[in-house]
Amino acid sequence: GQQVMQIPQYQHVQEGEDFTTYCNSSTTLSNIQWYKQRPGGHPVFLIQLVKSGEVKKQKRLTFQFGEAKKNSSLHITATQTTDVGTYFCAAFMNSGYSTLTFGKGTMLLVSP
Amino acid sequence: KAGVTQTPRYLIKTRGQQVTLSCSPISGHRSVSWYQQTPGQGLQFLFEYFSETQRNKGNFPGRFSGRQFSNSRSEMNVSTLELGDSALYLCASSLRGASNEKLFFGSGTQLSVL
Numbered sequence: 001g002q003q004v005m006q007i008p009q010y011q012h013v014q015e016g017e018d019f020t021t022y023c024n025s026s027t028t029l030s031n032i033q034w035y036k037q038r039p040g041g042h043p044v045f046l047i048q049l050v051k052s053g054e055v056k057k058q059k060r061l062t063f064q065f066g067e068a069k070k071n072s073s074l075h076i077t078a079t080q081t082t083d084v085g086t087y088f089c090a091a092f093m094n095s096g097y098s099t100l101t102f103g104k105g106t107m108l109l110v111s112p
Numbered sequence: 113k114a115g116v117t118q119t120p121r122y123l124i125k126t127r128g129q130q131v132t133l134s135c136s137p138i139s140g141h142r143s144v145s146w147y148q149q150t151p152g153q154g155l156q157f158l159f160e161y162f163s164e165t166q167r168n169k170g171n172f173p174g175r176f177s178g179r180q181f182s183n184s185r186s187e188m189n190v191s192t193l194e195l196g197d198s199a200l201y202l203c204a205s206s207l208r209g210a211s212n213e214k215l216f217f218g219s220g221t222q223l224s225v226l
Binding site: 048088100101102105 | 145147153155157160204211212218220
């Protein structure tokens, strides 16, 4: 079925380094959402991107939606230990109602 | 405003048993979705309910079922448990389940099947 591919699966960085996770779809997306799940926690909504080429920033986090609306990225500048967790992209693959399909996530580990 | 509440938090069952998990959405939210989370498969969609009707169903066997009550609370049931059903089961709510709405997740029920 339709799915959202996310890479890398895992990344380990030193505190202060940058981090990027990428999300790709074979089909055009109406929008894309990003969630963060801390270890032992549950996914928490970060942001939604809707427009082609959209870029949104939240402090050190920068989210981009591709021009073709088939890919997205999340970039963290100067990671901190509080950034540890798994980052998921998610998209509604069926028109209409709440069938939010998640990528498999990128687990970020930050060493002090 | 209280968040999404899931009970119980942890469950241990044996193969062949059945289990019922409960989810209370945020007040005013009428859409409830269920997800299964495992380390290998990530978050997989089970089903979504709105106004007591199942609107969407994921690719899971018929042993997985659910329902929603008039107060929007939802339950999911897994019958004839298998070892592979061990997972974190997450419930999420939103106002109407529209594609521009964000989901609010509960803390999940960690199910272990022995």
